[in-house]
Amino acid sequence: MKLVLTLCAAPLLAACATPSVVLEQARHTAGLAGQLELELKEFNRVQAVAADARLRSIARQEAxxxxxxxxxxxxxxxxxxxGDTGVAKLQSRLVAVTTVTAEVDMDTAGAARRLDTELEALLVPLPSSSDKLLAAQKAVAQMGVELSPGERLAETRAFVKTIRESVEANRKKIDEAEAAAAAAEKANP
Known part of the structure; x- marks a missing residue:
């Protein structure tokens, strides 16, 4: 029975071919993963240039x-x-205004520091995903390659061997269970 199953399954499995649509889709997906990597690199470059321009603009404004x-x-x-007359009067008024201005400046400086910290946090470049994309691209690219007849036969043999081992292990378990049941029946007549 095993021999018949093996003889029937082997040619059927060996004759199976990956549909061309699947192969084409795998090749296309691998190509897109490569293009995505290029786009991400360009995006990171543009973001770095924009971040640098923003920081220079803020520095110019502060200057x-x-x-x-x-x-x-x-x-x-x-x-x-x-010797402007009225300067003394103006000075006393300006001292009050200057005090308020100094407080506003300190608040503004604190806000600018917080803004700088927030900007630095926002302008952190994206982590590199090239290793992950490359791994995905390679995995998908393998799906775009048709197996040779030798590889297909090796895969079929491995599949048949796994099934054979599973059937033999299950037969052994059945035999052990039947023996245990028979022994239990003899022990409890």
Whole structure:
């Protein structure tokens, strides 16, 4: 019986061919995985350039703010040196405004530091996925290759061997169970 099953199954399994649609889809998927890797690299490059531009823009804005603040102090010193009347009155008022401005500046500086920290966290480049994509591409590419007759025969032999071993193991278990049942029947007549 085993021999008949083996003789019938072997040619049938050896004759099975992978449909061309499956092979084509596997090749296409492997190609797309390669293109995806290129697109991810380009995306990361563009994001790095954009992040660098944002950081440079923020640095320029902070420099401009410092420049304007310095020019205001210079203008105030020039007016005082010129003997502007009312400067003393203005100074006392400006001291109050300056105190508030300093507090706002400190708050703004703290907010800028928090923003810098948040930006750095947001601008972290994506982790490289090239190893995983390469592994997936190789696995899918293998599906796009038709097995040779020798490989197909080896796969069939391995399949038949596994089935044969399973049948023999199950027969052995059945024989053991029947023997145990017979022994139990003789022990309990």
């Amino acid at each position: 401009n703010i410092q420049l304007v603040a310095g020019q205001g102090r210079i203008a105030q010193a020039a007016r005082a040196a010129n």
